[in-house]
Amino acid sequence: PLHHTPETAKQAIEIAGSPCYAYDLETFKKQATNALAFPNAYGLTVRFAMKSCPNAAILKLFDSMGLHFDCSSIHEVKRAMAAGVPAEKCSLSSQELPEGFEEYVAKGLKVNCCSLLQLEKFCTKCPGKDLGLRFNPGVGSGGTGKTNVGGPSSSFGIWHENSAKCAEMAKAAGCKVVRVHTHIGSGSDPAVWRQTTSISINLCSAFPDVATLNLGGGYKVGRMFNEKGTTLSTDCAVVQEVFSDFAAKDGRKLHLEIEPGTYLSANTGALVCTVHDIVQTGTDQGHTFIKLDSGMTEVLRPSLYGAQHPIIIVPSDPARGSKRKDYVVCGHCCESGDLMTPAPGEPETLAERTLCEAAPGDICVVEGSGAYCSAMATKNYNSFPEAGEVMIAGGKAHLVRKRQNVEDIWANEVALPAGLY
Numbered sequence: 001p002l003h004h005t006p007e008t009a010k011q012a013i014e015i016a017g018s019p020c021y022a023y024d025l026e027t028f029k030k031q032a033t034n035a036l037a038f039p040n041a042y043g044l045t046v047r048f049a050m051k052s053c054p055n056a057a058i059l060k061l062f063d064s065m066g067l068h069f070d071c072s073s074i075h076e077v078k079r080a081m082a083a084g085v086p087a088e089k090c091s092l093s094s095q096e097l098p099e100g101f102e103e104y105v106a107k108g109l110k111v112n113c114c115s116l117l118q119l120e121k122f123c124t125k126c127p128g129k130d131l132g133l134r135f136n137p138g139v140g141s142g143g144t145g146k147t148n149v150g151g152p153s154s155s156f157g158i159w160h161e162n163s164a165k166c167a168e169m170a171k172a173a174g175c176k177v178v179r180v181h182t183h184i185g186s187g188s189d190p191a192v193w194r195q196t197t198s199i200s201i202n203l204c205s206a207f208p209d210v211a212t213l214n215l216g217g218g219y220k221v222g223r224m225f226n227e228k229g230t231t232l233s234t235d236c237a238v239v240q241e242v243f244s245d246f247a248a249k250d251g252r253k254l255h256l257e258i259e260p261g262t263y264l265s266a267n268t269g270a271l272v273c274t275v276h277d278i279v280q281t282g283t284d285q286g287h288t289f290i291k292l293d294s295g296m297t298e299v300l301r302p303s304l305y306g307a308q309h310p311i312i313i314v315p316s317d318p319a320r321g322s323k324r325k326d327y328v329v330c331g332h333c334c335e336s337g338d339l340m341t342p343a344p345g346e347p348e349t350l351a352e353r354t355l356c357e358a359a360p361g362d363i364c365v366v367e368g369s370g371a372y373c374s375a376m377a378t379k380n381y382n383s384f385p386e387a388g389e390v391m392i393a394g395g396k397a398h399l400v401r402k403r404q405n406v407e408d409i410w411a412n413e414v415a416l417p418a419g420l421y
Contacts, residue, residue, distance in 0.1 A: 004270055004392075006314045009363050011397035012272045016388030018363075019273035019294035020403070021374050025393040027268040028058065032065050035260050038232050041243035042253035047091055049217050049261025050076055052371040053269065055389055056083040057400040062264075063089070070217075070259040074098045077109060091214075091257075093134050093181060095155070102126050112181045112214070114157055119166060123173030131170065132179030132214070133207075135160050137199045156183065163206045177207040183216025183259070188230040194238040201246050204254065214257035215239070221266040223368030224308045230263070262371040269370025271298050271387075275313070275362040276332065287328045287350065290358050295331015295338040297384045299366055299373045303337045306347040311340065313356040314363035323357035329364075333382050340366065380409050 004012075004022060012022040035046045047070040048062045054076065059069070060083055068089040071077045077090050088108030092101070097111070097118040102125040105111060112132035113119040122131055136157035158166060170177050182200040197215065204210045222229035230236070239256070247253045273294035280288050290313075301307035311329055315321055328350050331338035343349035358364075379386050386404035390397040 004272070004312075004365050004367075005395075006363070008392050008395065008397060009270075009272045009314055009365055012390045012392075013274070013363065015397055015399050016390050016401075017403045019271055019292070019298050020388040020390060021269055021298070021369065022272050022397065023053075023055075023058070023265075023269045023370060023389065023391050023400075025061070025391055028061055028264065029065070031260075031264045031268065032062060032067060034232055035258070035264060036066065038256070038258055039237045039240040040256045041240045041247065043255040045212075045255065045257045047214075047257055047259045048264055049259045050080060051375060052261030053265040053373075053375055054079055055374070055400055057391055058265070059083040059085060068257075070261075074101060074104065077104055091132070093132075097121050105129060110179070112179060113166075116158060116162060116165070116169075119158070119169055123169055123175055126175070128174040130176045130178045132181055132212075133158060133163075133166055133177055134181040134183070135163065135200075135203050137182050137184060137196075137203065157181075160203060163203060167206055176209040178209050179212040179214060179257075180204050180207065180210050181214040181216065181257075183218065188220050188228055188235045190235055190238050193236055194242060197239050197242040201242055201254070204246070204252070205250065210254070211252070212255040212257055213243075214259065217259040217261050217263070219258075219260050219263040221262050221368075221371075223266060224310060227308075232263075264371075266368055266371035269368075269373065271366040271369040271373065273298070273364050273366070275358050275360055275364055277360055278358060287352060288325065290327045290329045290355075290364070291332065292329065292340065292364055293332055294364075294366075294387070295333050295340065296335065296378050297331070297333060297381055298377050298387050299340065299369050300376055300378055301372060302340050302342050303331075303347050306342045306345040306349075308344055309340070309369060310367040311353060311355060312365040312367065313358045314365065315356055316359065316361050316363075320357045320359070324354050325357045326352040326354050327358065328352055329355075332384070333378075335381070383409055385409065 012020050045068050047068045049070045051072045063085050069080050071090050071092050073094050080090050091110040093112040105126050112134045113122050114134040134157040137160050180203050184196040219230045273292050276293045277291040296303045329340040341351050341353045343351040385406050388403035389401035391400045
């Protein structure tokens with residue numbers, strides 16, 4: 001995890017206010033460099049899953065490093081293009097294929113059809129064009145049921161048994177299926193990587209024009225000190241072998257695409273906030289609660305998944321630096337589920353965390369908050385403004401998103417006609 005210094009944490013609050021997100025430029029570069037070295041046999045494209053952390057400064061950085069982009073909605077395509085990313089570097093794999101998508105296909109956008117209806121729409125609007133197919137291979141892997149995107153309980157992708165029908169539909173429209181996409185998630189076990197890659201690559205056999213296999217994302221990142229992450233260079237080395245074996249059998253040297261999001265951004269960012277209050281419940285089953293000026297409005301993962309994040313108190317009085325105490329850390333929303341320290345995988349169960357003795361006014365740093373935090377926050381709940389974002393480069397904090405003006409929260413609201421109140 002990223003370890004801010006007290007100085008950079010204070011800098012972040014000074015320029016963006018509390019709470020804010022603070023990202024580390026060098027860590028982004030390091031993770032991207034690791035991803036670009038992913039073991040491959042016949043070429044590699046790394047697509048940043050921009051849904052994880054879509055700030056324009058980050059998109060521009062990854063674009064400059066040669067990464068491409070995985071977009072989960074047409075709005076993400078527009079956002080990437082607004083940051084200067086060419087349409088041809090964007091791939092759309094979405095739960096909905098919106099009206100007007102063909103305009104972006106004409107600009108170079110690559111579309112992976114994720115249902116039979118999407119394939120029908122593509123063939124109607126873009127006859128003769130190349131396309132990709134996202135399949136549900138019938139198996140999945142995820143940290144929780146809420147993050148599992150494969151198997152019979154997942155709506156993502158075309159069920160694998162419909163591959164022949166897909167081939168017929170594409171052929172009838174003069175379209176070529178040139179990409180196959182799956183997203184199983186494989187953690188850090190090489191044996192699982194071999195199995196999931198083999199399942200995915202076998203789907204290519206039904207489509208003679210397929211030149212690219214996209215294995216999606218889901219690369220495990222350890223946020224807590226006791227969590228094991230994926231080491232791409234060793235854990236994923238079997239991917240290269242599976243591609244070589246397929247080439248020997250089929251004759252095609254498939255290009256590999258991967259779509260890391262968490263891997264690239266999780267430990268590059270932290271939430272920097274402030275201890276607002278400390279309260280106690282005076283029973284045998286009671287707790288001492290730290291109340292932050294932040295919470296699910298910035299980091300939803302603990303409330304949603306029971307996810308664990310390192311939490312560091314930066315005491316305003318250095319004399320408290322060596323003192324420890326057990327706390328339950330909660331957020332500022334009027335919501336019992338606004339909890340920063342749930343039991344692992346159990347978002348409704350309180351869990352105490354041993355932290356530096358805290359006092360109101362102390363800075364609190366919630367690490368591992370670069371992925372699916374700013375992007376997935378319950379923005380504006382209780383009418384709290386969207387937090388600002390900063391990038392730490394060379395020990396200096398640079399503002400990359402201003403804190404939202406509270407007036408902007410209701411700026412789009414429209415009054416009813418007179419007489420209806």
